[in-house]
Amino acid sequence: IYSQGAKLVNESIENGKLYTSDTWKEIVSNCNKNNSTLHFLGLLSDGNVHSNIKHLIAMLKETKKEGVKKARIHILLDGRDVPATSAPIYVEQLENVIKELNDSGFDAAIASGGGRMKITMDRYEANWGMVKLGWDTHVLGRGRQFASAAEAINTLRDETGAIDQDLDPFVIADGGRPVGTIEDGDSVILFNFRGDRAIEISRAFDEEQFDKFDRVRRPDVVYAGMLQYDGDLKIPKNFLVTPPH
Numbered sequence: 001i002y003s004q005g006a007k008l009v010n011e012s013i014e015n016g017k018l019y020t021s022d023t024w025k026e027i028v029s030n031c032n033k034n035n036s037t038l039h040f041l042g043l044l045s046d047g048n049v050h051s052n053i054k055h056l057i058a059m060l061k062e063t064k065k066e067g068v069k070k071a072r073i074h075i076l077l078d079g080r081d082v083p084a085t086s087a088p089i090y091v092e093q094l095e096n097v098i099k100e101l102n103d104s105g106f107d108a109a110i111a112s113g114g115g116r117m118k119i120t121m122d123r124y125e126a127n128w129g130m131v132k133l134g135w136d137t138h139v140l141g142r143g144r145q146f147a148s149a150a151e152a153i154n155t156l157r158d159e160t161g162a163i164d165q166d167l168d169p170f171v172i173a174d175g176g177r178p179v180g181t182i183e184d185g186d187s188v189i190l191f192n193f194r195g196d197r198a199i200e201i202s203r204a205f206d207e208e209q210f211d212k213f214d215r216v217r218r219p220d221v222v223y224a225g226m227l228q229y230d231g232d233l234k235i236p237k238n239f240l241v242t243p244p245h
Contacts, residue, residue: 114134
């Protein structure tokens with residue numbers, strides 16, 4: 001019986017294999033060499049269908065342990081594989097971990113977000129506009145600004161009555177400046193393990209010749225998926241957990 005998906009990632013984190021992979025080492029050494037930011041992007045819940053918040057938290061802790069100075073998290077709100085308005089629970093859980101980890105040598109923060117059916121997580125090339133909106137939000141830091149993820153969720157929910165998966169994108173800013181745009185020299189991990197909604201954003205990061213939307217700029221980053229989402233098309237080029245041999 002072969003472990004796949006969530007189970008494969010769980011085992012890889014528990015036995016430490018993920019952190020000895022060439023890709024993980026490249027992600028970390030790139031940040032340490034350039035004194036740059038490690039970005040985490042993915043679905044923030046414990047639904048265990050596309051991702052698990054536990055994987056994100058484990059990697060954040062390891063990131064600090066390995067000397068990376070700065071981490072930014074770009075959160076996609078679920079409300080589909082978990083209760084419809086449960087996002088604040090996961091945001092609070094993540095913020096508590098960030099509070100524990102942050103000190104004079106480590107700076108982590110939530111940088112952007114939005115509902116999974118609004119941005120980033122399109123599938124089957126049904127709506128590249130969603131992916132473009134995600135790119136603008138996470139990479140370029142364009143969009144409506146808030147002081148915190150909690151403020152963003154509460155405000156947007158009050159205004160529209162939308163459930164988590166349909167919430168508009170938001171950018172966390174400090175004094176009008178986004179706290180976590182993705183820049184040259186950074187590293188990016190997409191921590192979703194399921195492939196169908198991870199392929200398009202991976203292509204936007206990986207492909208030099210890309211014609212699905214105007215990226216404005218394509219930052220020169222080390223990008224990796226949690227798993228390889230398409231083995232035939234080799235998407236993405238780098239991934240943290242190797243499929244079963």
